[in-house]
Amino acid sequence: MTIEVQIKIRPECLQPAVSWMEPTGAEIQEVIRLAGFSGRQAADFLGLADKSGRQLRRWISGDAGIPYSAWAMLCAAAGLGQIWEC
Numbered sequence: 239m240t241i242e243v244q245i246k247i248r249p250e251c252l253q254p255a256v257s258w259m260e261p262t263g264a265e266i267q268e269v270i271r272l273a274g275f276s277g278r279q280a281a282d283f284l285g286l287a288d289k290s291g292r293q294l295r296r297w298i299s300g301d302a303g304i305p306y307s308a309w310a311m312l313c314a315a316a317g318l319g320q321i322w323e324c
Contacts, residue, residue: 258321280294283312
């Protein structure tokens, strides 16, 4: 049995860079899930050097901030639109 948890993405996280608020770890994790990516797939999609998903885990845990560009690409892949054009 699989339990699916859905987290609402705050509107302020779906804005162009000038007015963007950084997402929480739960929001990052939800966007990766919505995109249908595993950690390795997301790392590959973003062109991260470390394909193990370690950097993604750092973003999700809050140990490092996610760059706007990475967030925007993940949002587009998840079907949330091209947030840089809002």
